[in-house]
Amino acid sequence: MTAATYDLMDFDEVLEKYDPVMGLEVHVELSTGTKMFSSSSAAFGDEPNSNVDPVSLGLPGALPVVNEKGVEYAIKIGLALNCSIAESSRFARKNYFYPDQPKNYQISQYDEPIAYDGYLDVVLGDGTEWRVEIERAHMEEDTGKLTHLGGASGRIHGATASLVDCNRAGVPLIEIVTKPIEGAGERAPEVAKAYVGALRELVAALGVSDARMDQGSMRCDANLSLRPVGEKEFGTRTETKNINSLRSVEQAIRFEMQRQAAVLSEGGEIVQETRHYQEADGSTSKGRPKETAEDYRYFNDPDLPPVHAPAEWVEQIRETLPEMPWLRRARIQKEWGIGDKEMRDLVNAGALDLIIETTEHGASADEARSWWVSYLAGKANEQEVDLADLEITPAQVARVIELVRDGKLTTKMGRQAVDGVLAGEGDVDKVVADRGLEVVRDDGAIEAAVDEALAANPDIVEKYRAGNKKVTGAIVGAVMKATKGKADPKQVNQLIAKKLN
Numbered sequence: 125m126t127a128a129t130y131d132l133m134d135f136d137e138v139l140e141k142y143d144p145v146m147g148l149e150v151h152v153e154l155s156t157g158t159k160m161f162s163s164s165s166a167a168f169g170d171e172p173n174s175n176v177d178p179v180s181l182g183l184p185g186a187l188p189v190v191n192e193k194g195v196e197y198a199i200k201i202g203l204a205l206n207c208s209i210a211e212s213s214r215f216a217r218k219n220y221f222y223p224d225q226p227k228n229y230q231i232s233q234y235d236e237p238i239a240y241d242g243y244l245d246v247v248l249g250d251g252t253e254w255r256v257e258i259e260r261a262h263m264e265e266d267t268g269k270l271t272h273l274g275g276a277s278g279r280i281h282g283a284t285a286s287l288v289d290c291n292r293a294g295v296p297l298i299e300i301v302t303k304p305i306e307g308a309g310e311r312a313p314e315v316a317k318a319y320v321g322a323l324r325e326l327v328a329a330l331g332v333s334d335a336r337m338d339q340g341s342m343r344c345d346a347n348l349s350l351r352p353v354g355e356k357e358f359g360t361r362t363e364t365k366n367i368n369s370l371r372s373v374e375q376a377i378r379f380e381m382q383r384q385a386a387v388l389s390e391g392g393e394i395v396q397e398t399r400h401y402q403e404a405d406g407s408t409s410k411g412r413p414k415e416t417a418e419d420y421r422y423f424n425d426p427d428l429p430p431v432h433a434p435a436e437w438v439e440q441i442r443e444t445l446p447e448m449p450w451l452r453r454a455r456i457q458k459e460w461g462i463g464d465k466e467m468r469d470l471v472n473a474g475a476l477d478l479i480i481e482t483t484e485h486g487a488s489a490d491e492a493r494s495w496w497v498s499y500l501a502g503k504a505n506e507q508e509v510d511l512a513d514l515e516i517t518p519a520q521v522a523r524v525i526e527l528v529r530d531g532k533l534t535t536k537m538g539r540q541a542v543d544g545v546l547a548g549e550g551d552v553d554k555v556v557a558d559r560g561l562e563v564v565r566d567d568g569a570i571e572a573a574v575d576e577a578l579a580a581n582p583d584i585v586e587k588y589r590a591g592n593k594k595v596t597g598a599i600v601g602a603v604m605k606a607t608k609g610k611a612d613p614k615q616v617n618q619l620i621a622k623k624l625n
């Protein structure tokens with residue numbers, strides 16, 4: 125980030141003067157199979173406008189019917205978030221025009237959400253727990269998707285044409301809204317990231333959403349305001365929309381804290397507005413002035429009866445809740461025999477599920493851990509993506525581990541195989557074949573290289589014979605060079621020892 129482009133206050137100075145207040149709104153697309161109010165497929169990635177019907181296209185006279193599975197999933201989420209579940213809740217129309225929404229209103233819930241007053245305890249980097257209070261979780265439908273052509277970076281500004289894809293229109297969504305999060309201070313960015321991460325883990329464990337932030341099936345709007353330290357009243361908030369990775373959530377909060385502080389300290393005013401997050405440099409930019417609830421002219425949808433969730437049904441659903449991620453974590457930690465800190469680091473790095481999946485493909489937990497938290501984490505950092513978004517699957521990592529374990533690749537070659545997969549060169553075995561990665565097993569060739577290296581380094585041989593057994597590194601290096609890195613270092617060491625003793 126270039127300080128020259130933005131007027132930002134130093135983060136530590138922000139905290140001396142201001143107290144951040146956050147509100148996080150997370151949209152989760154449900155994996156129900158069909159849409160919230162019609163029977164079209166809710167699948168992601170199909171041919172544009174292939175999953176549409178009179179209801180999701182908003183054709184006159186079409187009538188919505190509530191997807192029972194959608195309601196069940198909403199209740200699951202509500203229960204897992206320790207919410208009260210409303211026996212009767214209602215759908216409302218949120219009226220606004222946008223080309224990706226053919227009806228000109230979105231069916232949502234307003235003053236009667238299905239779940240309300242809950243909390244989620246999240247664990248921060250140093251192990252402390254932070255309770256995030258949940259205001260409500262309500263059901264609604266997603267909008268279609270617009271693709272803007274001809275403008276810069278896909279935005280509508282400067283575009284020459286826009287394409288509308290209604291496949292997503294009507295896909296079931298749950299919006300989970302926190303109460304204002306106060307008192308986090310310097311940890312505000314971390315709390316935001318930990319909360320969204322915990323929520324992602326939770327809905328995935330519940331099996332109600334694939335919660336892929338990169339594909340938009342989970343998105344976060346981050347509200348932030350500042351108030352002078354010591355003051356009670358909230359300041360004016362901005363709402364940064366549609367943030368699609370955990371690290372961006374953290375960075376958006378951090379940036380808004382620094383930006384708003386700079387504006388306020390110069391006597392300026394914060395306008396209530398939406399803002400866009402810029403992946404490229406971690407900044408936010410001005411969106412539109414924020415509507416208030418009145419602007420949407422909410423009213424109960426006359427096409428939909430109230431949703432009934434009798435207590436027995438809710439209890440039945442409660443019975444089906446899976447092992448909660450935090451309990452599962454504790455169990456796995458015990459199985460792997462690792463400490464609290466190591467476990468936390470794994471979780472914070474987003475590596476836990478990847479490691480588990482890698483072990484399910486045959487790797488040992490130790491090896492899987494070591495690959496994901498060292499080499500692959502380094503790659504993710506280089507590319508500035510979340511670990512899960514690296515272009516390599518746990519099955520592929522498990523294959524690399526297998527080849528290294530069986531002595532077919534050295535660790536170094538294993539890394540090259542990973543590099544190849546990440547570079548899009550294909551599956552592990554293809555990369556290994558194409559790049560000619562193989563440990564040379566031919567004793568004759570290696571032996572010749574060892575003999576040559578020993579003959580070229582009489583001083584080392586002398587030192588070794590004088591009792592200094594640690595000097596063989598240069599010999600191994602020379603052999604590796606001569607064999608273009610294809611010898612097995614273990615085998616080379618054995619040969620050297622054999623020849624010199």
Ligand code: ADP
Pocket residue numbers: 145146147148149259301302303304305347348349358359360361363
């Ligand atoms: P909207 O419809 O404007 O998105 P919501 O009520 O859905 O409003 O969400 C607003 C979010 O912002 C909630 O999480 C709320 O707790 C939080 N919030 C409300 N006021 C403030 C404020 N002044 N500063 C920061 N967050 C706020």
Ligand code: MG
Pocket residue numbers: 149
């Ligand atoms: Mg909202």
